[in-house]
Amino acid sequence: MPSALPLGDPAPADGLLPPPADRAAGAAHRDFGLYVHVPFCRVRCGYCDFNTYTATELRGAKQADYWQEAVAEMRFGAEVLDRSGYAPRPISTVFFGGGTPTLLPAEQLVGMLHAARDTWGFADGAEITTEANPDSVDAAYLQTLADAGFTRVSFGMQSAVPSVLATLERTHDPERVPDVVRWAKDAGLQVSLDLIYGTPGETIDDWQRSLDAVVAERPDHVSAYALIVEEGTKLARQIKSGVVEAPSDDLQADMYERADATLGDAGYDWYEVSNFSTGPETRSRHNLGYWVGHDWWGVGPGSHSYVGDTRWWNVKHPAAYAQRMAAGESPSAGRETIDADTHELERILLLSRVRGALRTDSLGPEARREVAGLIADGLVDGRTALRGEITLTLKGRLLADAVVRRLT
Template sequence: MPSILPVGDPAPADGLLPATAADGASERDFGVYVHVPFCRVRCGYCDFNTYTATELRGVSQSDYAGHAVQEVGFAAEALRASGVPERRVSTVFFGGGTPTLLPPGDLAAMLGAVRGAWGLADGAEVTTEANPDSVDADDLQRLADAGFTRVSFGMQSAVPHVLETLERTHDPARIPLVVGWARAAGLQVSLDLIYGTPGESLDDWSRSLDTALDCEPDHLSAYALIVEPGTKLARQIRSGQVPEPDDDLEADMYELADQRLSDAGYDWYEVSNWTTDASHRSRHNLAYWLGHDWWGVGPGAHSHVGGVRWWNVKHPAAYAQRVLAGESPAAGRETLDAETRRVERVLLLSRIRDGLRTAELGDAGRHEVPGLIADGLVDGRAALRGSIVLTLRGRLLADAVVRRLLADEAA
């Protein structure tokens, strides 16, 4: 598989965390991520930890929900034994892979295990990703009845030749249908788009934006295609079968998306995410950017609690063996020191509209701020209020901005 786990330190079989993980826990939200690693086909650009039916070797997709339920029980006990204060779960996110390849009853059972282990906070956000061709109206209603509040559809594009290059299998005409079914079930709707696919023109991208906006989703994500090493797409580009993505064209596409979405009443709240209202922001993803706590369930899933980060073994068979034996499925972990956590906060908070407090920068980083304002990369009015907020140009060059803000760490 292209996806590679970090090395890290050994993770204890009992899953116990150091005492420092409990520090300040009551001030942080707690979420749960459930990784469902199954796909009908693997898209050529994808490097996520996913498996088709022929790659499972020794484990059945139909047993997966039971294995995930086992880990949820293990997680609750490990946190209690580690002295981490109990908190109700604020957000649950089922990602993949394609979670909705599993029957709605399996997803409901995993959510039920989370609810039984910790309880759900009032107004908890519960999201599942779905491919447009992996659900019907009955599936979405059953998910809503089980407590799901939100669905994120992998639309990617409305243009057939772009979907073909990405190896997505759905018919673009199905997008309005699934959005309508989700709304009828009472679910909030997010649409995920990808721009910069080899062979995609600005007109193609404009057509995808129009189709998405016609559906009036509550939330929309637009990510530039990243060609990951080891993927089929990377091999196709290297061999000359398809052209490399064009950075200048991608910048034009981002600017077009921001303009079109703004005109339609959407505001950006993170570099790649827009909503019609602040209440429709992805609270689960915001928890990642804000450095809150979450337990990641499933093969290859990552977790973070109080500055301790760990990741599970990758293959579903190895994962099943661990959880059925009552052992931690973690393959490795690391404890972040204070400076590493501060640097990560700069990396993450600088990407969101609420911004990064200037006080969190080192001396050299603070000295860069006037130049960043002069270069049109940082909002000067926000800086006067003590926050770093990216302009549109700054969002296009977010990585370069971060390098300047962390100039003293790089020295």
């Protein structure tokens, strides 16, 4: 089942945010993103703890009504920001995630996109992305999205090896991936392929097969994430009972090194520890917004938002979310105010993962003194440090948490 929401302070029914102050006062100079969570899946994958629901788990919520509920939250959000004293900002990026957004009819995704544009407006060159499973779209569906203004699609490929997909309980046929990539490119969409490595039973040769399959499709962007076994998932229970073996940290490290080498040889540069692109113009600008500290509003059950100094999260279940929206109340279940110390910790944690994003002159005196040691230990690139930028080496990316501990 989905993981629990964090603890926090109660959120008011009107959703109003504290008056802009400190970091919040500079909101007008930060990009504003919109995340739309679509919490529906045909089946629940055994490794997944995302806030998603199959048809039998909806308990009163109606999938067909969801897009209108999401539109209601967009309009509610614009009013909240206005009444809380935040100057209007156009949306720089939109990301439809899930779940499987493309389980909804294309016309419903388009309807939500048009509502976002009508509510907030779009910045010039706005990036508009949806996630999709390879078995949830066809050429006509993707063309409809492109015609409506979508610019990117991120396919959950995960692996090219049927046995690995079976362990993950993914339902798509890997042989369909070349078709969906071609259809997306023909529609004029940028393409990202998302991979998971370290699945129980996956060998280094299996992983190389997946990397080779990705490179053969020439996507614009590749994400490669190590499998994390989340408490409460079916996979965690299988590992605990001995049905499958836990992922090996050493093997996952070898797999990351193999991904870096294979993708690098094929012309992909890493720009965040788990993300590779063909150049700056094909990076995921929406996800970069999270890492570099921009603001965003998260629409939908369980979505998180971050504006100014305030972070909040919505009720989890689609039925509870629908009830809040029908009543004209905030769907927020709780929130927290980010103090200066927490903000600094999160800033270093996130920026250090992004190539060249953390400036040495933005660090405190003690952290700056650590940089020389990190270079000597082979964790930070010395050449970029001379330019005042912290860029992790390959070894540093494998030990990113240790780098953060030394800088904080």
